[in-house]
Amino acid sequence: MKLIKLSANKPSFKTISFNPNGLTLILGDASKDGKEGSSNGVGKTLALELVHYCLGANTPSIFKEKLKDWIFYLDFMINDQQYRVERSADGKKIYLNSEEIKLVDYRNWLNQCGVFDLNNKKDSLSFRSLLIRFARRLREDCVDPLKTHKEPDVEAQLRTFFLLDLDYNSIFIKQSHKKRLDDLKKTIKNWDDDPILHELFQAGNEPKLRLDWLNKEIPLLENDLAQFTVAENYHYLVLEAQGLTQQLRQIEKVIEIGHFQLQGIEKSLQQQSDISRLELLDLYKGLEQVFRPETLAHFEAVETFHQTFLENRKKRLEADKLQILQEIEQKDKERQKIGLLRDQLMKELQGKRALDEYTALSNKLATLKSERVKLQEYLKFKDKLEEEKQLLKEEMLRQDANTSDYVKTDPISEYKAFFQSIATQLYPHCMSGIVLENNTGDNQLRYKFSVQIEGDNSDGINDAKILCFDWLLLMKGKNHHVDFLWHDNRLFANMGSNPRAAWFKFALAQLENSDKQYIATVNIENYESMLEHLNHAQKEILGQAVVLKLRDDNVKNKLLGIQFG
Amino acid sequence: MNNENFWFRTLFKVKIYETSSEHFQRLFQDVMSYRYPSFQSVAPYGNQGDGGNDGWMPNEGYYFQVYGKKASSKINLSSVLKKAVTDFNELRNNYGDIKQYHFVYNDRFEGTPAPIGKALLELKKKYNLEEASAWNSAKLERVFMELDYDQKESILYSIPAELPDFIDPRAIAEILKHLANKAIHRVDTNLIAPDFDTKIRINGLTSPVPDFLRCYSYQQGEIDDFLHKRDPALKQIVAEEMRGFYQNSKIEIPDSIENGANLRYVWIMEQLIPEICKKNPHSFKAYREAAQVILAKYFEACDIYESPNTIITS
Numbered sequence: 005m006k007l008i009k010l011s012a013n014k015p016s017f018k019t020i021s022f023n024p025n026g027l028t029l030i031l032g033d034a035s036k037d038g039k040e041g042s043s044n045g046v047g048k049t050l051a052l053e054l055v056h057y058c059l060g061a062n063t064p065s066i067f068k069e070k071l072k073d074w075i076f077y078l079d080f081m082i083n084d085q086q087y088r089v090e091r092s093a094d095g096k097k098i099y100l101n102s103e104e105i106k107l108v109d110y111r112n113w114l115n116q117c118g119v120f121d122l123n124n125k126k127d128s129l130s131f132r133s134l135l136i137r138f139a140r141r142l143r144e145d146c147v148d149p150l151k152t153h154k155e156p157d158v159e160a161q162l163r164t165f166f167l168l169d170l171d172y173n174s175i176f177i178k179q180s181h182k183k184r185l186d187d188l189k190k191t192i193k194n195w196d197d198d199p200i201l202h203e204l205f206q207a208g209n210e211p212k213l214r215l216d217w218l219n220k221e222i223p224l225l226e227n228d229l230a231q232f233t234v235a236e237n238y239h240y241l242v243l244e245a246q247g248l249t250q251q252l253r254q255i256e257k258v259i260e261i262g263h264f265q266l267q268g269i270e271k272s273l274q275q276q277s278d279i280s281r282l283e284l285l286d287l288y289k290g291l292e293q294v295f296r297p298e299t300l301a302h303f304e305a306v307e308t309f310h311q312t313f314l315e316n317r318k319k320r321l322e323a324d325k326l327q328i329l330q331e332i333e334q335k336d337k338e339r340q341k342i343g344l345l346r347d348q349l350m351k352e353l354q355g356k357r358a359l360d361e362y363t364a365l366s367n368k369l370a371t372l373k374s375e376r377v378k379l380q381e382y383l384k385f386k387d388k389l390e391e392e393k394q395l396l397k398e399e400m401l402r403q404d405a406n407t408s409d410y411v412k413t414d415p416i417s418e419y420k421a422f423f424q425s426i427a428t429q430l431y432p433h434c435m436s437g438i439v440l441e442n443n444t445g446d447n448q449l450r451y452k453f454s455v456q457i458e459g460d461n462s463d464g465i466n467d468a469k470i471l472c473f474d475w476l477l478l479m480k481g482k483n484h485h486v487d488f489l490w491h492d493n494r495l496f497a498n499m500g501s502n503p504r505a506a507w508f509k510f511a512l513a514q515l516e517n518s519d520k521q522y523i524a525t526v527n528i529e530n531y532e533s534m535l536e537h538l539n540h541a542q543k544e545i546l547g548q549a550v551v552l553k554l555r556d557d558n559v560k561n562k563l564l565g566i567q568f569g
Numbered sequence: 570m571n572n573e574n575f576w577f578r579t580l581f582k583v584k585i586y587e588t589s590s591e592h593f594q595r596l597f598q599d600v601m602s603y604r605y606p607s608f609q610s611v612a613p614y615g616n617q618g619d620g621g622n623d624g625w626m627p628n629e630g631y632y633f634q635v636y637g638k639k640a641s642s643k644i645n646l647s648s649v650l651k652k653a654v655t656d657f658n659e660l661r662n663n664y665g666d667i668k669q670y671h672f673v674y675n676d677r678f679e680g681t682p683a684p685i686g687k688a689l690l691e692l693k694k695k696y697n698l699e700e701a702s703a704w705n706s707a708k709l710e711r712v713f714m715e716l717d718y719d720q721k722e723s724i725l726y727s728i729p730a731e732l733p734d735f736i737d738p739r740a741i742a743e744i745l746k747h748l749a750n751k752a753i754h755r756v757d758t759n760l761i762a763p764d765f766d767t768k769i770r771i772n773g774l775t776s777p778v779p780d781f782l783r784c785y786s787y788q789q790g791e792i793d794d795f796l797h798k799r800d801p802a803l804k805q806i807v808a809e810e811m812r813g814f815y816q817n818s819k820i821e822i823p824d825s826i827e828n829g830a831n832l833r834y835v836w837i838m839e840q841l842i843p844e845i846c847k848k849n850p851h852s853f854k855a856y857r858e859a860a861q862v863i864l865a866k867y868f869e870a871c872d873i874y875e876s877p878n879t880i881i882t883s
Contacts, residue, residue, distance in 0.1 A: 261734045271790030313762035317869065320765050324783065 005119045006487045006521050008079035008086065010054055016565025020051055020552050022488075022523060026515040027549035032493065032527040033556070046554035047563025048493050048525035052141055055490070060111045060132055063095030070568055082117055083485065121483045126176055128159045129166055137167065137477060139490040140470070146495055149455045149473035158448045168419060169482030171410050174403060178450040181400050188393045195386055211379055218376045225369045232365065235356035241349055248346035255339045262332040269325045273318065407442045407450060416440045422480055426472040427457050429510050430503040431465065434458035463498035471495055471507055478520060488521035496530050504530065505537030512545055572777050574714075576728035577721050579835045581713050584725065585706045586677055586821055586836065593637025593675045596724070598624055600713050601633070603720040621659030623673070630668030632660055633704075637675035649674065650688050657692055669700040676705040678826060727854035729861065732784060738791045740852070740859035745795055747843040748810045749803045763876050765869055772874045773830040785858075786865035808872040811863070814840050815873035830874070837873065838864055
C-alpha cells in the first residue's frame, strides 16, 4: 500500500502529493520571529491525522464542529490498484471509488483488501490496529515501539508478533487459557461463596457432607415408607384409646379410695375389739378427778351406752365394708372390661400410622430426593470445573514447554541483527538489540519481548528506538504489504541533530533501491540543524523530497488554509 | 348440686355468717374485684372517711355502700336506713354523677327488710338513677358463684376432696391438741347409743353431708390412735368441746335457715381449725379434711347434733 495524494474539496487546502518512492518531506516553517516550536499548529500532524481519517479512523469531534462542509480525498494504491476514498468531515459520508460505503463496511473492506494478511485471523488483528504501527499519530503512540495508545499488553505483543511473523498463535492461546482459568477460578469461588446456593441445598459450607447425609437418609425414609401401613381411622382410634385410658385411671382411683376406706374400717374394727370392760372402767375412774363425782355415778349406764355404741358401730362398719368390697369388685370388673377394650384398640393401632403422617413422610422424601439431584448436579458441575481447571493447567505447562523450545530456536536473530545495525549507525557506542524470552508467569502475556538501545530512558534515544523498530517492520516485516512509513515531527524533536542526520542518511541509503515510501514531517529547525551533518548530495536529495512547506505566518499558509484548532 | 359447688356455696355462706363490719366489706371487695375488673375499692382516708363510697366502677358510674352488722347483734332498722340514705347524700356531694347506687347489706340470708328497698326506690326516683337496690347476702353469693374456680378458691382456700384418698394424721393430731387445750368442761351425757343413719335423717342432713360423715368415719381409727397414745381422758374433753361447738352453731345458724343442718356441719368444721393453721392456704385442705374425720367421730358418738333418742323422748 502506498499513498498517492491527500486533497480536499476546499481550494485553500494544501494538497499533498506523496513521492511514489523514497522520501517525502513536509516541512513546518517558523514565523518571522524564529522562535523554536512556533511551527506548531501549521498542520504537520493534522496531515497525518487526515490520512488516518480517510483510512477509517473515528471522526474527531473538532472536525464535526469546525469543518462542516469539508470533504477530504485520499488517493492510494494497493498492489498496483489505485483507489480513491472521499470522506466528509462530519463523518457521515464515505465514498470508495465514488461508491458510497458505510464506515463499518469500509473498515471490513480495509481488513480484507490485502494490505494485511488477515484472512481468518482473530478479531484483535485489524487494518486499523496494525496500520497505526506504520503511522504513529498521537503522542501516546510514540512512547513504546511495541505498543500504541490504550493498547493492552497482550494485544500489542500479538500485533507486533503478527507483523514479524513470530509465533503469535501461542500468544492467543496463553491469553485465552489464562482468561478461561481465571473465569473458572472465579466461578468456583462464586459457587463456593454463594449464600443462596448454600441455602438452597441447606448444606452450609459442606455440600459434600450434606450429600453423604442425604444418601444415608433417603434409603431409610424409603424403607420406612415401604413398611408404612395406614390406618384411616387412626386418629379416631387414638382418641378412643386415650378416652379409655382416662376412664381406667378414674376407676383405678375409685378402687384405690375404696381400699383406703377399707383400711380405715379394718383399723377401727380392730381397735374397738381391744377395749375391754376393765379399760373402760379405768378410763371412767380416771375421769373422776376431772369431773364432779355425781356425774360419774352411773357406770353401768355408761357401759351399756358404750356397748351399744360399739355394736352399732361394728354392724355399720361391717355392712359398709361389704358394700365397699362389692363396689371394688364391680369397679374391678369394669376396669377389666375397659382394659380389654383398650388393649384391643392398641393392638389394632400397632404398626399402623395416620395417613397425614404418611403424606408428610412422602413429601419429606420427595424434598430430600430433589435436593439430592440438585446437589449432585452442583457437585458434578463443580467437579467438572475443577477438572477443566486441572486440564487447563496441564495444557498451559505444555504450552510453556513448547514456547521454551521455540525461543531456543532464536526466531528473531535476523530482526535482532537488522535492528542493531540501524541503532549502531545512530548511536555507535550504545548496546542495542531485541530480546525474546518465554514468560511462564501466571499472567496472560506469552513472551517477554523487548526492544532496547542503551540509554533509552532518555526521550531522544527512546524516539530513535521507535524509528528503528518501525523501519524494521517496514523493511523486514511479514504478513503486510504496507509500503509506506510516516514519522511525525514529534519523533525527531528530542533527538540530537547528529543522530537525526544519521537517521536520514540511513533512510536515504535504504530507500535508494527500494520501492518504499518514507514520509516525514519535520519542523524547519530540526531540518536545518541536521543539514550541516549531511553532504551535498544528501542535502540535495532532502531538498527535492520536500513536497510541502507549511508556515504559520499566514493562515493561508497552513494546511487547511483557514484558522483551525 | 355437685360437691364442688356444695363446698364453695356452703363455705361462702359460712363466711357470710362469720363476717361482720370491715370483714364483710373486705369479702365484698374481694368478690367484686374478681368479678368486675373495673371495680375499685375505696379505703377510708383520715377525717374524710370513704366519702360514702365503699367501692365503685368509675367508668360505669356505679357506686356501692357496704354495711355489715355485728354477728350477734340484732338489726337496727332505723340506723341501717339512715346509713343507706345519708351515705348516698355524702356520695352525691363527693362524687357527683351517679348512675347506679347499691346498698350492700349483710342480712345473713334472712332477707332485706322491706323499708330498705323502699328507701332505695325513692332515691332512684328522686335522683333519676338507672338503678338503686339493696344487695343482700344471697345476691353476693350469686356473684361469688359466677367467679372462676381459682378465684373462688383464692377467697375460700382449697376445698376438701370429694372422696379423700389420704388423710393427714398430723392435721388430725393438731386439731385434737387444739381442742383439748381450749376445752371448757361441761357434762351432758346421753346414755343411749344412736343409730348412725337414723341420726342423719332426724337431723335433716342432706346430700352430700351424710356421705362425708360416712366416708370420714372410716378414718376415725386415726383419732383413736392419737387419744390412745396420749391421755385417754382427752377423749371426753374433746367430746365436751365438740358439744360446745354444736351448741354455738345453733345460735349462729338459726333453724329458719334452709339447709341449716348442712351449714352447721361446715360451720363446725371451720371452727375446728386453729386460727394459726388458716394462715397457710395450701394446708387448709388437709385441715378441713382432718376436721371432718373428727366431726364424723363425734357425730357417731352422739356428741354433736341431736340424738334421735332425745328427740323421741322430748
